[in-house]
Amino acid sequence: MSLVTRIWGVNLHLAVSDRSIYSFLRAMSAYLEPEVTTTPLPLPAHFSQAEQSFSLKKRRPLFSSCSTSSASPPALLSLTLPPRPPSKGCPPVSRVFSQRPPSPWTPLSRSLMESPPSLPLYNPGRPQSFFNQCFTNLGLLGRGSFGEVYKVLSLRDGRHYAVKRSVQRFRGAGERNRSLREARNHESLCPHPHILGFVAAWEEGGRLYIQMELCCTSLQLHTEAQSTSPGHTLNISGDEPAAWAYLCDLLSALRHLHVRGFAHLDLKPANVFLTRSSRLKLGDFGLALKLQGKGAPVGPTGNGKTMEKEDVQEGDPRYMAPELLKGEYSPAADVFSLGVSILELACNMEVPKGGEGWQQLRRGSLPSEFTNGLSVELQTVLQMMLAPELSVRATVPELLSLPVIRRHMWRRRISLLLNETLLTLVCLCQSMVSHCWGLVSCINLPLRLYTKAPALCTPTKESWEKEFTLPPSTMMHSDSGSLEEDVVFLPSGMCLEHSPTFSHRLESRLSVGSTSTPLPNSSPKSPQLSPAHIHTLSPSLNLTHTPSSIHSDRSCHTLTASPNLSPIDTGSQQMDTHSQHSTSANSARRPVRNCVRPEPLPRPSFEPKNLLSLFEETTSTLDGEP
């Protein structure tokens, strides 16, 4: 068959036997030909592989912050955008940091400026970083294009938080200012029940650190976990009631932002977080913009003052409002992004990154094959939010005044109130149980002293640090971070990941001593450290249960070190793993059970013991000693 097609004004005569060439050329000419009725929008910079149409959500490997232990780095990375391209116009990193600069700690938030941590918690004279002195790292929660987020235990107040650290060091003043703006914006937007809590921010070693409220997971991971859960069938009808609830929470967050003159500009399910009571919190203010004048749009259609181009960065193209491509920044962009997010969640569909599907959404036409299953009310609200014209698109106050939204808002408030009350009651019960457990431990103590059993102990932070402090000759000065920085992000257990270069550094660190057992998983590509590996690493390493695990379903081991620990035999190791799994729900509240013992003594198991068994075990152990 002969086909005549016109590309860039040139008529091509083709003998087409392959339909795919034909459809490709048609798609190309449809995109390139200027005589189409509506001019297609230019594509955002991130578009490399454009999805041509709408599709159901694909199943992805499950990864949630509540199951970080099973997440491999590739699975995690597949959920995130590619790293941002290196900024132009600044000297190479090696020149900026050729001489390793001292890493002074600079508080950025009001909270830290007004009450910085004092001695003995933080001592600036010590070689450890501020982070390392004030927090225990419990694992990686997630990674975005800008930062890595870790779950931490604050040694100041004993609570758990999330700490976000910028992946790259600032390359120039512009980048630093942009990064610091995230912290400033976040701080000025808190507190609000639907904004992720901000605690503190500081700068150290050319990186930004933001300490914030710890959430269970992101909305993106939550919905993916639900769609991959057993028994869940992949269908067009998503979860409309949940979509209404999400809409209510996020409209409330957006109202708060917009009233304060901010636009988020990166609203998407990955930047929305879920608390244990399933309350949604908007986070990641990396692209948030303080608009000139309350709610005034920025750009050509705004108040005449256009933002400097480098001040504004491109967000995720899937959720991006069409006018952002023309440089018009306003709160209306957030309404569009919220509309796309709700469409995705309500219809369980894959939002197109580009191509015809992307263009179609920006022309205001919803994919009827997906939206037909939704109620008319939700379809109408989505149409109002996804209107391509700024003047037609509904504002947040307009949406909040709709009777259907007001109705759902009430329902949502009541359901959150119930959830949170229930959760408080559960927490109360848990703390009562743990108090009872504490009493039992107190009764055990005199008996242990009497029988001269080794006291239960967890190596102190000081001993841990001592063990992990290398001789100066072995300190590494690579561009990706000093050894000290990796120790800052030292994984505290089997359930966490390392920064990509961590494992081989740990290996070299361990091989400095008498042990030279290599880490089986120590390649930067597979940096996860299994408990079995940790057990076989070195006689100086031991695993202890700590009572500080946050998620009861994920009892974390803590990698600790002590000078005179004995190697752990495989049997007890298996038993540990077993007991950890079988009693994971209780492990968070259980006192530390494994002990530092002299070499010949067998290591006690982690199983809960009563007074009698403890007495018997101790006496038999002492009897067996030479």
Ligand SMILES: Nc1ncnc2c1ncn2[C@@H]1O[C@H](COP(=O)(O)OP(=O)(O)OP(=O)(O)O)[C@@H](O)[C@H]1O
């Ligand atoms: N407070 C938190 N609690 C639990 N998990 C979190 C928290 N903050 C971030 N995360 C996890 O870390 C991931 C990355 O965080 P965040 O979005 O703040 O990083 P980012 O680099 O700014 O991302 P982006 O590429 O969107 O700019 C989130 O998608 C989420 O999975």
Ligand SMILES: [Mg+2]
């Ligand atoms: Mg993000």
Ligand SMILES: [Mg+2]
């Ligand atoms: Mg961000």
